[in-house]
Amino acid sequence: MELCVALDLPSAKENLALAESLKSYNIWMKVGFRTYIRDGKPFIEALKKINPEFKIFLDLKLYDIPNTMADASEEIAKLGVNMFNIHASAGAVAMKTVMKRLSSYENRPLVLAVTALTSFDEENFMTIYEKSIDEKAEQFAKMSYENGLDGVVCSTFESQAIKNATSSTFLTLCPGIRPFGEDAEDQQRVATLELAEQENVDFPVIGRPIYKDENPAQKVEDILNMIKK
Ligand code: C5P
Numbered sequence: 380m381e382l383c384v385a386l387d388l389p390s391a392k393e394n395l396a397l398a399e400s401l402k403s404y405n406i407w408m409k410v411g412f413r414t415y416i417r418d419g420k421p422f423i424e425a426l427k428k429i430n431p432e433f434k435i436f437l438d439l440k441l442y443d444i445p446n447t448m449a450d451a452s453e454e455i456a457k458l459g460v461n462m463f464n465i466h467a468s469a470g471a472v473a474m475k476t477v478m479k480r481l482s483s484y485e486n487r488p489l490v491l492a493v494t495a496l497t498s499f500d501e502e503n504f505m506t507i508y509e510k511s512i513d514e515k516a517e518q519f520a521k522m523s524y525e526n527g528l529d530g531v532v533c534s535t536f537e538s539q540a541i542k543n544a545t546s547s548t549f550l551t552l553c554p555g556i557r558p559f560g561e562d563a564e565d566q567q568r569v570a571t572l573e574l575a576e577q578e579n580v581d582f583p584v585i586g587r588p589i590y591k592d593e594n595p596a597q598k599v600e601d602i603l604n605m606i607k608k
Pocket residue numbers: 385387411495496497498532554555556566584585586587588
């Protein structure tokens with residue numbers, strides 16, 4: 380497992396201070412919508428300056444026509460980030476077009492697909508996708524695998540089932556982790572790191588349990604020790 384820290388603090392200053400406090404760890408940093416829209420490319424550069432070995436996951440969940448998605452993916456590759464994501468519901472043609480466009484990049488970023496947004500309840504999900512969340516998530520995961528993506532964003536509880544349906548090497552990135560059973564806050568179904576290991580999660584994404592801790596570096600150290608064991 381490789382730890383991915385969600386940089387979800389309200390300002391660039393606070394996010395960079397958090398990154399600074401974690402600079403001795405070569406971990407993944409998740410940069411989301413809000414931060415990227417506000418702080419853009421200079422923020423990515425500032426992170427790399429703090430620790431050139433930080434790996435960056437740009438969580439922008441692209442969803443548009445295939446050519447526009449491929450254009451955006453190419454710009455993302457040029458930014459030098461290591462991973463980004465698209466919506467699986469953009470479809471097979473979009474997936475193929477994105478992967479084809481990135482194939483000329485030597486160190487292309489990993490591409491993950493978002494299967495089902497966890498904010499959906501079954502009823503609202505059904506009105507759009509006409510299938511249950513579990514069924515559709517697995518179908519989207521298979522489609523992503525068949526069209527050359529590297530993995531999916533999913534819940535810890537679906538990780539192993541998705542690998543069974545695709546391949547053990549198909550990556551799973553899972554938010555909603557409370558490493559040692561911390562407060563779930565607004566997450567509906569949370570998993571511990573122990574469960575994430577059992578479910579073969581590749582990237583546990585952890586935000587509040589780290590940045591709300593009085594000593595984020597110590598928390599990261601504890602997590603890394605647990606992962607290494
Ligand atoms: O603070 P916490 O550990 O709950 O943060 C989880 C991160 O993962 C947040 O950045 C949140 O937006 C993101 N995320 C999520 N559930 C999803 C997709 C992304 O919690 N389904």
